[in-house]
Structures are given as structure tokens and as C-alpha cells.
Amino acid sequence: MLASICRRRRLLLALRQIPAGGEGSAASRIHPNASTVRLSHVYSLTDVAPNPKPCPTTVSYLVSCGVSPAAAAVRKVRIRDTDKADAVCALLREYGFSEAEVTRTVGNDPMLLTFDPDRILRPKLDFIIHSLGFPPRMIAAEPHILARSLDKHLVPCIDFLRGILGTEDKLRLAVSRIPRALMADVDNCMRPVVEGFRRHGLPEESISKLLFIHLGVVLMPLNRIAEAFEDLKELGMCSKETNFLYAFRVMCSLKKETWRRKVALYQSFGVSEDVLIRAFKTQPTMLLASEEAIKKKVRFFQDTLKLDLSRVIQQPMVLSVSLENCVKPRCAVLSILIRKGRLERKPNLIPSLVTNAKIFAERFVLKHADDVPDVVKAFEGKIKFEGFTEQELNFLNL
Structure with a gap:
């Protein structure tokens, strides 16, 4: 299925490169999305x-x-x-x-x-x-x-987005994440995009959530929006599913060639297409990581933690979080606690690596901070994780 999507995308890309009115025609020179106009204009x-x-x-x-x-x-x-x-x-x-x-x-x-x-x-x-x-x-x-006009551009943009997002807090958060979205023209970009979402069956609540998740969608060409809906439909996802909006955000963020390479990369590690589709539908952001980051994560779980990738990909959120800022510091904390004999029962490793930071800190850091101060340093990334010892691996039953 993933391969068929890639083939169809290549065909669509090739067709779009053929000017509708011949070489040098107006159709071949004008991009359908006004958001691509350069600032030099x-x-x-x-x-x-x-x-x-x-x-x-x-x-x-x-x-x-x-x-x-x-x-x-x-x-x-x-x-x-x-x-x-x-x-x-x-x-x-x-x-x-x-x-x-x-x-x-x-x-x-x-x-x-x-x-x-x-x-x-x-x-x-x-x-x-x-x-x-x-x-x-x-x-x-x-x-x-x-450089944009206050009255003719910025104020209309903010008013339009406020009407979709609903609250000032959501407006500030969404724009702060993707400030370039304010470069989009209301009538030529934002409004047609929102209407496009409506035509594809997204309810107002979902449209508001999608713009909050990734405001950059207002910069998308309408044909790319339609293509993303079709791709997700081929993967067996419908707009009513919980993760559909996140999957849509990922699908629209990746170039076709990048998507194809990442799929091939996971398959090179022995992940079947069905397993990869299931993992993507569960945690779409796993495909937002760079190819180099994916390689590092897979090798870390396989070589350092001695985990089979089939076991890891069953909980794909662990492939979405930062290896250096999240996974390794937490492993360092657990390693110290195991060596010091402070853990009475075996933690479920992968869920511990992706649980909420506050919950992890309360359970494994703050609880032992006075007796084992190194756990605080480890949690802050100040103690490098070198891997679990054989004894620690046995304790974790890895």
C-alpha cells in the first residue's frame, strides 16, 4: 500500500511538471498558491x-x-x-x-x-x-x-485565524509555533484552505484543532491537501480517527521523496509494510524524525538496549521522542537506581521512556533525590548513559 502511494505520487508529480498551456505560457509561470510569492514582490x-x-x-x-x-x-x-x-x-x-x-x-x-x-x-x-x-x-x-501591511494584511490574518482557533491563547500558541503562517494571504490562501478542509468533510472543531496543531497548513496548495486526504484514505484512515489530524500534519510536512526514503529505511531494518502502517496510524510523528535520527534510535534500541525492533515498534511513540534529551537521560536514571538497589519492582522500560516527564520525575527522580542525588544529574543529562550492564539488563528482563 505504501509503495502504491509512492508510485501514484511520482505520476502526479510528473503530470504537474507538464505546463497546461505549453512552454512559456502563463499557466506554466504562475503558481496556484499565492503564499509562494517572494518577498521581493x-x-x-x-x-x-x-x-x-x-x-x-x-x-x-x-x-x-x-x-x-x-x-x-x-x-x-x-x-x-x-x-x-x-x-x-x-x-x-x-x-x-x-x-x-x-x-x-x-x-x-x-x-x-x-x-x-x-x-x-x-x-x-x-x-x-x-x-x-x-x-x-x-x-x-x-x-x-x-514588511506586510498592518491594515490590509496583518489585521485581517489575525482576525481570520482568531475566528477559526477560538481563543487568544490558542492564537498565540499556534502563531508562535509557525510565525511564517502570517505571510499567507487571507483571501488567496487561508480561506481557500479552510474551505478545502470543509469540502473534504472535516468538521469545524477538527479544522480548529488542525490549525492549532500545525498552522503551516494554511500555506498549502489545495491540490496537496486533496492528495494528502487520498493518501491517508489509502492507508485506511478516516477523518474521524483520533490520530487523523496528526497523520495529516505529517503527510503534508514530508516531501514525497523523503516519505519514500523513510519507509524504505524502516523496511531495511526488517519492519514489514503492515507493521509500519499500524505504527504510523498509532503514532504519526514517528516519521517526522530525520533519517539519521531514525538510524540512531533504531541502533540504540537494538545495540545498546538489546531490544528487538518488533517489540519497540509496537509502542512507536518511543520513536518520536528525542533520544538525547529524553530516552538516554531516563535510561541513565534507571541504571543508577538499579545499581543502588532502589527499585523494588521492575519498571516497564519502554512505557517509562515515553511517559509524561512530570510522572517520570515523581516516580524515579524526586522520590530518590535525597538518597541518590545522581539521579537528578542523570535526569538533567549531566551523567552520560553508557548502556545497561548485564545485571541491569537481567533486572529489566531485556
């Missing part, structure tokens, strides 16, 4: 350096802001008024930007340094930071939003 061409050579003054100024010389040299912008640029940086600091956030902001979008700080930028910062309560780091992550 927003800015005045007079602000962009016509000469590809870097402007020494601009490079020097960006470097003085903390931008690396290499990054500064490739920026196609000329800072003609350093006093105005200074005022922009001062304005960012006034609104609570740290020096690192100022550097990230002007490094990602140095064109902002050419804007009028009080007439153009201040009203947008008032709206985003003071009115909506977004932190400066959100703007630093996607500073291009400050």
Missing part, C-alpha cells in the same frame, strides 16, 4: 542593489549588528541611511528585543533597516507585541511579517 525595487557585488557600507553595518560577515555579504540590499538603520535597531530594543533577537531580525531581513521606524514599524510592533502579546522572539524568527 513586497519591497520596492529601488531598495534592492542592482549590482550583485555586496555594498561595503551595508556589510560593515550588518556585521556591527552581529551578523556574520559571510551572511552580510550575500544580502542584496543597500543601507543608504545608517541613522535610520540605527533608529530601527533602537526601536526593536525599545520593544524588548534582546541583542541576539535584534541580530536575528536584521540578519534575516536587513531590508527592515531601510524602513521608517515610527511611521511603518512602530504601529506593527504595537499591534503584534502590545496588543496581541507575542514575544519578540516570534518576530525575530519571521521578521518578514513586519
Whole structure:
């Protein structure tokens, strides 16, 4: 089934590469989703350096802001008024930007340094930071939003998303995770996407949850949305299933080639297609990990913990959590407690590795912190896990 999806995707990709009106036609030049329009269409061409050579003054100024010389040299912008640029940086600091956030902001979008700080930028910062309560780091992550019109773009975007998400807290969380979503146009992107979800049978509550889970879906082309619904249908999933929205988020986040390689990677470790489909439907985010991360996790469970992969994949959530920040520190905690004889009964290893952090800490860390202080260091990742000893493996019955 997974193979058939991949083959169908390749065919669809090949068909889409054939221009509908012939080479050079308007149809072959215009992307159906307006969210792909580059920011160069927003800015005045007079602000962009016509000469590809870097402007020494601009490079020097960006470097003085903390931008690396290499990054500064490739920026196609000329800072003609350093006093105005200074005022922009001062304005960012006034609104609570740290020096690192100022550097990230002007490094990602140095064109902002050419804007009028009080007439153009201040009203947008008032709206985003003071009115909506977004932190400066959100703007630093996607500073291009400050180039969009406040009244014609930002306010309509926020109003539309507020109407879908329902609460200010959900709005702040969703946008903070994917700030680039605010670059999408309401009428050409957001509204058609939401209507597309409705046409595919998603109820309003599910649409709201999907946008909260991954607001980046508002940037998706409609044909990709339809394709994702079809792919999930072929995998035997329907929109009423608990994990459908997470599976949809994963399916839309992966390029076709990436999906195909990850499926092949799991199969190279002996995981059958049926088992992989079942695991994906249970824990869709297992396929969001990079191929290198998947290899490291599988080898860790097989070589270090001596676990059979068939046993691991029965609880696929363990393949979704961080190996370095979650799995290894918890293994280190359990190793210390076993050596010290503090565990009266054998813990169920894999569920212990994926349980809520608070629950794990209460059961294995806080309870023993006074008598065995090393468990705190291990939980914080300060004691490296080298693997269970033979005695510890026997205790865990691995």
C-alpha cells in the first residue's frame, strides 16, 4: 500500500511538471498558491542593489549588528541611511528585543533597516507585541511579517485565524509555533484552505484543532491537501480517527521523496509494510524524525538496549521522542537506581521512556533525590548513559 502511494505520487508529480498551456505560457509561470510569492514582490525595487557585488557600507553595518560577515555579504540590499538603520535597531530594543533577537531580525531581513521606524514599524510592533502579546522572539524568527501591511494584511490574518482557533491563547500558541503562517494571504490562501478542509468533510472543531496543531497548513496548495486526504484514505484512515489530524500534519510536512526514503529505511531494518502502517496510524510523528535520527534510535534500541525492533515498534511513540534529551537521560536514571538497589519492582522500560516527564520525575527522580542525588544529574543529562550492564539488563528482563 505504501509503495502504491509512492508510485501514484511520482505520476502526479510528473503530470504537474507538464505546463497546461505549453512552454512559456502563463499557466506554466504562475503558481496556484499565492503564499509562494517572494518577498521581493513586497519591497520596492529601488531598495534592492542592482549590482550583485555586496555594498561595503551595508556589510560593515550588518556585521556591527552581529551578523556574520559571510551572511552580510550575500544580502542584496543597500543601507543608504545608517541613522535610520540605527533608529530601527533602537526601536526593536525599545520593544524588548534582546541583542541576539535584534541580530536575528536584521540578519534575516536587513531590508527592515531601510524602513521608517515610527511611521511603518512602530504601529506593527504595537499591534503584534502590545496588543496581541507575542514575544519578540516570534518576530525575530519571521521578521518578514513586519514588511506586510498592518491594515490590509496583518489585521485581517489575525482576525481570520482568531475566528477559526477560538481563543487568544490558542492564537498565540499556534502563531508562535509557525510565525511564517502570517505571510499567507487571507483571501488567496487561508480561506481557500479552510474551505478545502470543509469540502473534504472535516468538521469545524477538527479544522480548529488542525490549525492549532500545525498552522503551516494554511500555506498549502489545495491540490496537496486533496492528495494528502487520498493518501491517508489509502492507508485506511478516516477523518474521524483520533490520530487523523496528526497523520495529516505529517503527510503534508514530508516531501514525497523523503516519505519514500523513510519507509524504505524502516523496511531495511526488517519492519514489514503492515507493521509500519499500524505504527504510523498509532503514532504519526514517528516519521517526522530525520533519517539519521531514525538510524540512531533504531541502533540504540537494538545495540545498546538489546531490544528487538518488533517489540519497540509496537509502542512507536518511543520513536518520536528525542533520544538525547529524553530516552538516554531516563535510561541513565534507571541504571543508577538499579545499581543502588532502589527499585523494588521492575519498571516497564519502554512505557517509562515515553511517559509524561512530570510522572517520570515523581516516580524515579524526586522520590530518590535525597538518597541518590545522581539521579537528578542523570535526569538533567549531566551523567552520560553508557548502556545497561548485564545485571541491569537481567533486572529489566531485556
